[in-house]
Amino acid sequence: MKAVNTNRNLITTFTKGDIFSKLSYVVLGLSNIKNGQVLKGLVFMALEAVYIAFMVMTGRHNLHMMRTLGENTQGMTYNEALGIYEVSKGDNSMLILLAGVVTLVITGFFIALWLFSIYSGEKARQMRALGKRPNTFIEDVKSLANENVHFLFLSVPVLGLSIFTVMPLIYMILMAFTNYDQDHQPPGNLFTWVGIKNFFTLLSTGDRLSATFWPVLGWTLIWGFAATFSCYFGGMILAMIINSKGIKYKKFWRTFFVITMAIPAFISLRVVATMLGERGIINVLLQQWGFTASALPFLSNVTWARVSVIVVNFWIGVPVTMLMVSGILMNIPAELYESAKIDGAGPVLAFLKITFPYMWFVTTPYLISNLIGNFNNFNVIYFLTAGQPLTLDYFKGAGKTDLLVTWLYKLTKDSNDYNLAATIGIIIFVISATFTLISFSRSNAMKNEEGFQ
Amino acid sequence: MGNFRKTVIGLNLKNHLQAVIASLLAFIALFLPYVRLGGEKGVATNKSVVGVIAELIKGYTNIAKSNGDSFPWVYVFVFGSVVLTIIAVVFALVSVFKTNEKIMRVWQCFQTLALVFSGLLMFSTRAIMRTSGIAGNFLNKDLSFGYWILFIASFVALVLVMSVTKTNVGYIALSVLGVIWLFPILWIVLTAFRAEQGYYVGYFIPKGFTFDNFINLFTNNSVLPFARWWCNTLIVALCSCVINTLIVLMTSYVLSRTRFAGRKAFMNILMIIGMFPGFMSLIAVYNILKGIGLNQSLMALIVVGAAGAAMGYHVSKGFFDTIPKAIDEAAIIDGASRFQIFLNVTLPLSKSIIVYTVLGSFLGAWSDYIFPSMLFGDKQSSYTVAVGLYWLTDFKRIDTYYTQFAAGAVIVAVPIVVLFVWLQRFYVEGLSGSVKG
Numbered sequence: 050m051k052a053v054n055t056n057r058n059l060i061t062t063f064t065k066g067d068i069f070s071k072l073s074y075v076v077l078g079l080s081n082i083k084n085g086q087v088l089k090g091l092v093f094m095a096l097e098a099v100y101i102a103f104m105v106m107t108g109r110h111n112l113h114m115m116r117t118l119g120e121n122t123q124g125m126t127y128n129e130a131l132g133i134y135e136v137s138k139g140d141n142s143m144l145i146l147l148a149g150v151v152t153l154v155i156t157g158f159f160i161a162l163w164l165f166s167i168y169s170g171e172k173a174r175q176m177r178a179l180g181k182r183p184n185t186f187i188e189d190v191k192s193l194a195n196e197n198v199h200f201l202f203l204s205v206p207v208l209g210l211s212i213f214t215v216m217p218l219i220y221m222i223l224m225a226f227t228n229y230d231q232d233h234q235p236p237g238n239l240f241t242w243v244g245i246k247n248f249f250t251l252l253s254t255g256d257r258l259s260a261t262f263w264p265v266l267g268w269t270l271i272w273g274f275a276a277t278f279s280c281y282f283g284g285m286i287l288a289m290i291i292n293s294k295g296i297k298y299k300k301f302w303r304t305f306f307v308i309t310m311a312i313p314a315f316i317s318l319r320v321v322a323t324m325l326g327e328r329g330i331i332n333v334l335l336q337q338w339g340f341t342a343s344a345l346p347f348l349s350n351v352t353w354a355r356v357s358v359i360v361v362n363f364w365i366g367v368p369v370t371m372l373m374v375s376g377i378l379m380n381i382p383a384e385l386y387e388s389a390k391i392d393g394a395g396p397v398l399a400f401l402k403i404t405f406p407y408m409w410f411v412t413t414p415y416l417i418s419n420l421i422g423n424f425n426n427f428n429v430i431y432f433l434t435a436g437q438p439l440t441l442d443y444f445k446g447a448g449k450t451d452l453l454v455t456w457l458y459k460l461t462k463d464s465n466d467y468n469l470a471a472t473i474g475i476i477i478f479v480i481s482a483t484f485t486l487i488s489f490s491r492s493n494a495m496k497n498e499e500g501f502q
Numbered sequence: 503m504g505n506f507r508k509t510v511i512g513l514n515l516k517n518h519l520q521a522v523i524a525s526l527l528a529f530i531a532l533f534l535p536y537v538r539l540g541g542e543k544g545v546a547t548n549k550s551v552v553g554v555i556a557e558l559i560k561g562y563t564n565i566a567k568s569n570g571d572s573f574p575w576v577y578v579f580v581f582g583s584v585v586l587t588i589i590a591v592v593f594a595l596v597s598v599f600k601t602n603e604k605i606m607r608v609w610q611c612f613q614t615l616a617l618v619f620s621g622l623l624m625f626s627t628r629a630i631m632r633t634s635g636i637a638g639n640f641l642n643k644d645l646s647f648g649y650w651i652l653f654i655a656s657f658v659a660l661v662l663v664m665s666v667t668k669t670n671v672g673y674i675a676l677s678v679l680g681v682i683w684l685f686p687i688l689w690i691v692l693t694a695f696r697a698e699q700g701y702y703v704g705y706f707i708p709k710g711f712t713f714d715n716f717i718n719l720f721t722n723n724s725v726l727p728f729a730r731w732w733c734n735t736l737i738v739a740l741c742s743c744v745i746n747t748l749i750v751l752m753t754s755y756v757l758s759r760t761r762f763a764g765r766k767a768f769m770n771i772l773m774i775i776g777m778f779p780g781f782m783s784l785i786a787v788y789n790i791l792k793g794i795g796l797n798q799s800l801m802a803l804i805v806v807g808a809a810g811a812a813m814g815y816h817v818s819k820g821f822f823d824t825i826p827k828a829i830d831e832a833a834i835i836d837g838a839s840r841f842q843i844f845l846n847v848t849l850p851l852s853k854s855i856i857v858y859t860v861l862g863s864f865l866g867a868w869s870d871y872i873f874p875s876m877l878f879g880d881k882q883s884s885y886t887v888a889v890g891l892y893w894l895t896d897f898k899r900i901d902t903y904y905t906q907f908a909a910g911a912v913i914v915a916v917p918i919v920v921l922f923v924w925l926q927r928f929y930v931e932g933l934s935g936s937v938k939g
Binding site: 482 | 669702781
């Protein structure tokens with residue numbers, strides 16, 4: 050490419066550009082119109098006009114209201130004309146916050162449009178400067194099926210994610226900095242910004258909330274590690290047995306275990322939960338078979354319940370690992386085992402020196418994402434124990450097998466302490482992010498090792 | 503006895519002697535103390551298996567004389583373990599003098615049965631003691647060392663015989679694990695066909711079998727609109743498996759095969775979003791749905807599912823990454839657009855990942871619980887099976903509806919299991935793709 054007037058960035062486009070380029074920073078699409086893309090420029094302009102109209106009509110108000118989240122509490126006022134008390138409509142903090150977030154997201158889209166229009170105008174100008182003809186509108190539309198296919202294919206996902214994931218997420222993150230708890234429920238009451246107070250109450254010691262938070266976090270970590278590694282090693286051993294020489298009908302055996310995995314989790318977990326109850330079939334059989342004289346508290350005693358959920362998770366998780374590991378095991382070069390055998394290594398040594406290092410190397414990223422998944426393993430805990438056994442030591446609702454996520458769920462669903470739920474959500478994010486970063490640095494380090502030798 | 507050093511083709515005679523000894527030990531254990539009786543009174547008497555059998559036969563003839571009762575089936579275990587242990591030891595001895603593969607196989611077979619029966623004896627001793635009236639409140643801690651020697655010696659003998667016949671010992675582990683793994687499944691299937699209603703029953707195998715539980719599910723519509731729930735779920739599952747698959751495939755195709763500004767940023771944003779617990783923001787989603795008038799409808803489930811579908815692009819992106827770029831380039835030279843390449847080149851090459859994605863989103867709809875339960879609240883007619891079945895196992899309803907719950911679970915699980923087992927290959931390919939990526 051020629052050096053003239055090419056490769057301008059956002060700033061140099063403005064400083065080096067002509068008056069149209071400069072003006073197109075304010076009036077979108079001007080540069081496009083000047084350079085022959087009239088229809089495209091008009092579309093940019095129209096979209097800008099729509100945005101401005103929106104901001105003037107409601108957006109400005111929405112953002113303004115977000116500063117206080119509403120001031121007029123709903124109350125009773127005397128209507129002199131009718132001679133009765135009637136409900137005066139107050140502000141609804143929740144809707145105000147939501148409208149504010151919607152406005153923010155729309156503004157975000159507008160900023161993207163702004164950047165895109167500048168980029169597009171600059172490109173049209175460049176084409177002109179190089180003596181080429183800029184794309185017509187029809188050609189632009191056609192390019193959606195070709196070099197610009199990412200706009201076509203990603204439009205639906207981006208729109209969907211913005212509305213149903215990003216927007217709610219921003220909303221909830223903001224909520225962590227308010228006092229939207231049980232005592233501040235709209236429309237009857239207002240809630241307002243409280244800064245990082247929620248984080249202090251949750252993380253500092255001494256408060257009842259923090260006396261719940263730390264033990265729950267501790268159990269979440271224990272659970273995560275126990276659940277991940279028990280299934281990992283269990284699945285690996287199972288896969289090795291099935292794949293070992295001399296086992297016939299491998300497919301049959303695999304299917305046998307896969308059945309537990311195929312059944313939807315809520316069904317198998319609810320079934321097992323009913324089986325483990327005080328009058329459930331397992332207790333009945335254990336007594337009939339003479340293993341115990343009285344019912345065992347599988348789900349009602351703290352330690353028993355914690356062990357039970359890990360064991361049941363093992364039951365569900367082992368087949369998944371088994372399936373995954375089976376594929377990898379077949380990739381291990383058979384020569385490694387043969388030479389190990391010639392050198393006199395037994396099966397245990399072969400496992401320790403060949404199979405395990407290889408697996409460990411290949412599956413570390415999987416293991417870490419699995420770990421994060423288990424920290425957030427809502428299903429197993431909620432369907433099996435629903436967090437019970439409950440305890441008086443904990444903040445309302447939380448039980449001894451509750452993970453941070455199930456506690457979060459209870460806080461939103463049962464007690465409406467949205468601010469606490471949001472705060473916990475952010476803390477979970479921090480934990481997950483930490484582990485992901487560790488995973489990234491690990492796998493980068495491994496890439497430099499040039500693979501398993 | 504000189505046969506121990508002989509070599510026989512197909513056999514590994516290194517452990518032959520030990521196997522015979524273990525089998526003999528199991529035989530001897532039949533005469534060692536099996537149960538310890540009257541321990542709580544201080545004067546414990548021990549009885550061997552053979553001794554117990556003698557007593558059973560004596561007792562049985564008395565009972566049979568008095569009321570012509572049928573033979574108690576639990577006795578099978580104690581008789582079985584004695585008979586099978588004896589047969590096994592006989593074959594063990596025969597194998598010493600006539601060492602060939604056939605004898606070994608027969609011995610192995612009986613040794614397996616002997617082990618199974620002596621294992622089952624552990625579970626049935628209490629019942630045997632009660633039925634025969636020897637000891638009313640026998641517990642397994644009263645099993646004496648003779649029993650444990652019998653059990654362990656049978657086990658060791660089996661392992662050794664298997665090593666002689668070069669059979670993989672893994673079969674033992676797989677069988678035991680298989681029983682444990684299928685136990686809950688067997689239970690729920692049996693419960694689904696159980697004639698006796700109620701949650702609590704004191705036995706494993708139902709006294710009567712019936713289809714009523716299934717029929718009730720579909721006829722008792724006023725209380726339990728299961729057919730409705732099932733249809734709801736099917737609609738959601740079918741819609742979302744089409745829409746979600748399209749979205750996932752398109753997203754992963756673009757992220758894998760094309761390069762554009764902001765691609766890395768887009769993937770990073772998706773990763774960061776994914777680290778927040780998903781249902782943290784459900785309440786906001788609920789309000790947004792209310793705002794656009796979609797709350798409490800199945801449409802909402804489909805829309806929200808589709809909106810988040812792109813998050814699961816990893817596996818199929820990993821798969822697309824493995825398709826050689828040269829194919830795309832050849833198609834571009836031939837004048838195909840990216841869109842045409844996606845339709846006519848990439849998709850036909852990605853059958854396994856399409857099946858994987860379709861299967862995943864179809865199954866997801868059946869097991870999704872949190873969002874539907876929050877969305878529908880107490881509007882029962884819109885429930886999906888997950889919410890409905892969970893609602894049935896609430897402690898207030900579990901006693902009335904437990905067998906119906908089991909029937910519902912079977913109805914939901916069977917098609918899914920069949921589908922899953924049938925398409926397992928694709929699932930495995932997808933999973934290993936996720937590890938590679």
